[in-house]
Amino acid sequence: MADADEAVADVPDGASVAAGGFGACGIPSALIDALYRHGAVDLHVISNNCGTDGWGLGILLEASRIRRVTASYVGDNEEFARRYLGGELEVELCPQGSLAERLRAGGAGIPAFYTAAGVGTPIAEGGMPWRYAPDGTVAVASPPKPTELFDGVEYVREKGITADFAIVHAALGDTEGNLVFAKSARNFNPLCAMAGQVTIAEVEDLVTPGEIDPDAVHVPGIFVQRVLHTPAVEKRVEKRTVREPMGVS
Template sequence: MEATRPGPRSKVVADADEAVVGVGDGASIAAGGFGACGIPSALIDALWRRGVRDLHVISNNCGTDGWGLGILLETGRISRVTASYVGDNAEFARRYLGGELEVELCPQGSLAERLRAGGAGIPAFYTAAGVGTLIAEGGMPWRYAPDGSVLVASPPKPTQLFDGVEYVLENGITADFGFVHAALGDSEGNLVFAKSARNFNPLCAMAGQVTIAEVEELVGAGEIDPDAVHVPGIFVQRVLHTPAVEKRVEKRTVRAPMEVS
């Protein structure tokens, strides 16, 4: 008898609330996006409705005031952030300096590689970024006390010489959940990202133990050219169709109108 190959199992969930089932208090979340570009806003909104607290977020930045991860931040749902960029998020700065938030700042390239390494099963790697600074030497404020003193400081990291050049050891990052936003996805979780919205999304998809992807366009299994796939479905456990998700511009710059004589 000729063996038959089992058919594809759909990973599509009915709505955003179903997508975030199982995300509980104290969970760690690797969230894709950069500023307001490519952020999984539908999943973040659902997580806010779920009411979970004490979250550890790993993301390039923590959203903007009143948008994206900023919604969780301003309602006190996040206790720790691993990021490379604060930006213009005034609430982030207020909570950090006021001792309400623990923050591990990391060079942007190192953060990207830490996520990629974690997803690839690499426990640690050496990099020149941060050598000779508090990143390597320790003492960077992670959490302040209400009086402004440093309550928790970063520990020193191991360094090593390679061919006479000093490098610092950075650990790979994995998270309980990965939240990502893609332009296109299929029912098996294969994902395609649009231009700069790719940013940290593929890395966060790899780093999550359970990765949830919101996709603007959803197609059936086999409809995406395999050569076009940015993240294969093996890394994705749940898919949410979000055809009308809101998109915002973080900073709008326009040229003054030209005078016509």
């Protein structure tokens, strides 16, 4: 794609978007900024979390572009918490491992799977607040999920997730869409790339086919429909922690 704006130009209002990254690590920030400029509203975002205040998916959240979030972590995003508790945002919280597997399953064509995570809790039994009313009561609650015994152990059924679009960030990629992610930025990016009907990858270092060792590829190009070169994308640290020098009390 020529630029990020072209890459997301056909994302319609109401689309579901799976976004890779974890907090500020490995997020497709160029594509998120382009979605903001594009102006699509009522989005259903599937991501580990919703960015931070004023950064990443938090930009779309503050602009009231997101209607629903499927995530495993609210984190330190105060705007996310405010909108959720104030009834402005629908949120489906899911155990982190289950969310990862739901994305992987959707990308692999698996409609559902069973897991022990969440058994005996509102994850399985239902009643988790998806949307609050302005007065603080629960307007929409999660439904109960089917459970089944396997060898005497109870498991809950989780559905696979697919999305209309997926946006991911890779350190290295080729023009055929083969992608390599750097270190912990690998997080949810490969899973989101698999789950998208149309997957858009922003790539820091873009090379020609054959330059990447096939054994090094994390996501093969069969899952990727659009590639964008972003050599100078901004990166941020979500939390910086330092310690006093040795010998200083």
